[in-house]
Amino acid sequence: MRKIDSYAHILPKAYFDKMAEIAKDKGAIKRWLTIPVLYDLDARLKMMEDFPGYQQILTLSNPPIELIAGPEISPEMARLANDEMAKIRDAHPDKFPAFVASLPMNNVPAALEEMERAITVLGARGIQVFTNVNGRPLDDPDFWPIFETASKKYDVPVWMHPARGAGMTDYASEEKSKYEIWWTFGWPYETSAAMSRMVFSGFFERLPELKVITHHMGAMIPYFDGRVGPGLDQFGSRTSGEDYEGLLKRMKKRPIDFFKMFYVDTALAGGKSGIRCGLDFFDPKQVVFATDCPFDPEGGPMFLRTIPQAIDELNLPQDVQDGIYFGNALRLLKMNCC
Known part of the structure; x- marks a missing residue:
């Protein structure tokens, strides 16, 4: 069966080499050095041979460009990444x-x-952002032109990936997050916080056609639908010093209905219950297949097996399953073939 992986990560070799050269904190790229499928295209193609019908939409892997390069160098790094991904697409x-x-x-x-060059010249099908820009929220007014242009001018989806490191502590008394809590639970929180900022700062009211694909099945939102629904229907009742109640009255929909406007992917490391929960909350037409390749314990192939297995065990109607595996991605990316 055809499967389009809508969130597969890559560090093209030329970009990877440049990233390793300029990265000030070598520890920040430690993990990436140990996953050949991430930067070795031949290794990736060999792995994919074991999965007939499987295709990947390429997205640049962590770390965010702006984390490793200052504003003078980051444009060059983005051009290099996009040029290299376009070459890989054209070759295969x-x-x-x-x-x-x-x-x-x-x-x-x-x-x-x-963005203009990548979309109009290279043929990129969307843009990727991270949940914060070196600690700045995505609803910072400086970033608004990026979302407005993606939605209004080019009508392309926005892939949103969590970005949070050990420096964001679990407790105010400590200097760093312990036990990789910043990743296991911090990333879902980070994504949920970014989604909330978009909802309450009016992204979807000002850009009703905006399509944001959130990684990891919408993070915490589906599981906490009661808090997001009836809980946020009481928005402002817990806060002083801010007119949140007035904001709630001005919103054109219930908060939970804005959260339902996000798109999500199946990259939950093979967790069947999480996928079921996400499908109960989001319209199945807004769910795309993704594996997070190659970030699994085997360095690539594991989630290509376990996530389809989890989806198949849900016994979804055929049209829903087809939509998740390939149909929704084709529609979202305006692709009719390939």
């Missing part, structure tokens, strides 16, 4: 039918220029 269209553009988010004018 049967395996990689599309790629998503990376942007130098710490240089907004350059990000807008690169």
Whole structure:
């Protein structure tokens, strides 16, 4: 069966080498050095041979460009990443039918220029952002032109990936997060916080056609639907010093209905209950298949097995399953073939 992996990560070799050269904190790229499928295209193609019908939409892997390069260098890094992903797509269209553009988010004018080049010249099918830009929220007014341009001018989806490191502590008394809590639970929280900021700052009211694909099945939102629904129907009742109740009255929908406007993927490491929960909350037409390849204990192939197994065991109607595996991605990316 055809499967389009809408969130597969890559560090093209030329980009990877440049990233390793300029990265000030070698510890920040420690994990990436140990996963050949991430930067070795031949290793990736060999792995994919074991999965007939499997294709990948290429997205640049962590770390965010703006984390490793200042605003003077980040535009060059984004151009390199996008050029290399376009070359991979062109050389192997049967395996990689599309790629998503990376942007130098710490240089907004350059990000807008690169978005135009990547979409109109290279044929990128969307853009990727992270849940914060070196600690700044995505609803910072400086970043608004990026979302407005993606939605209004190009009508392309926005892939949103969590970004949170050990420096974001679990307790105020400590200097770093312990036991990789920053990743296991911090990333779902980070994604949920970014989604909330978009909802309450009016992203979907000002850009009703905006399509944001959230990684990991919408993070915490489906599981906490009661808090997001009836809980946020009481928005403002817990807060003084801010007119949140007035904001709630001005919103054109219930908060939970805005959260339902996000798109989500199945990259939950093979967890069947989480996928079921996500499908109960989001319209199945807004769910795309994704594996998070190659970030599994085997360095690539494990989630390509376990996530389809989890989806198949849900015994979904055939049209719903087809939509998740390939139909929704084709529609979202405006692709009719490949």
